[in-house]
Amino acid sequence: MATILDIINGISQVMASTHDGAKDSDGDDVKIGLHREEGDPILDSRIIDGFKVRFQGDKICLSYQREIKLKELHNSKFESEIGSMMKKAVSFIKKEYKKLTGNALSLSAEGELDVHAQYLSRVRTTVVAYQLYKIGGSPMRGQDDAKDGSKDRLDATFKKFLELGGVDKKPKNSKASGDNYKQFNPFDMKIGQRNSNLK
Numbered sequence: 001m002a003t004i005l006d007i008i009n010g011i012s013q014v015m016a017s018t019h020d021g022a023k024d025s026d027g028d029d030v031k032i033g034l035h036r037e038e039g040d041p042i043l044d045s046r047i048i049d050g051f052k053v054r055f056q057g058d059k060i061c062l063s064y065q066r067e068i069k070l071k072e073l074h075n076s077k078f079e080s081e082i083g084s085m086m087k088k089a090v091s092f093i094k095k096e097y098k099k100l101t102g103n104a105l106s107l108s109a110e111g112e113l114d115v116h117a118q119y120l121s122r123v124r125t126t127v128v129a130y131q132l133y134k135i136g137g138s139p140m141r142g143q144d145d146a147k148d149g150s151k152d153r154l155d156a157t158f159k160k161f162l163e164l165g166g167v168d169k170k171p172k173n174s175k176a177s178g179d180n181y182k183q184f185n186p187f188d189m190k191i192g193q194r195n196s197n198l199k
Contacts, residue, residue, distance in 0.1 A: 002103055007135060008055060010105070014096040015053060033088035035066065051089045056132070059110065062086060064129045073117055073125055082129045083113050090133065106136030 002010075017023075022030040031037060036047045049066035064086050072078065090107055097105040114130040 010097050010101045011053060011060065011093065013100055014093050018051065020050065032092045034085065059132050059134050062089060062131050062133060064089060066127050068125055068127055070123055070125055079113065079115055082115055082127065086113065086129060086131050107133040108136055110134050
């Protein structure tokens, strides 16, 4: 069974080849299904879209960003189209993860798709969408037990630290045993060398 570090490394390796213009091992363009792959890269205006992931415990947060025209934003199927682009990205991650590691990656969506549109001009807007996916079969399923165990270890370590630092634990004749502190008095200053051995 793969450890969480293996899963993170595998997904990170997949994400390393998702930038615009990425090539596969045969030297061909990486096909994900994004809008930027359509049309001629020289004659047509460039379409800006892409995705990235970040890890949150036993989940990954997939974010998809795209620059669109304002009229596309008012389309009634706009949110479902963004959702289908997210599914293409997840499908690509799973397929490439299987190709790289030999293990299957299970990602199940949690919660609703969160889509934000921001005004750029009277013609264009930028859209950012977020979706959480739970990593299935990862060893993090028992992370609550691990957290409880670490809390017990922390409590024991902290108690031991407090026991070591108590003033009442020191012997009575110790120089650090309490009231040997003298407050500074500017009228009771002595002149001379601090170290009498110095000449």
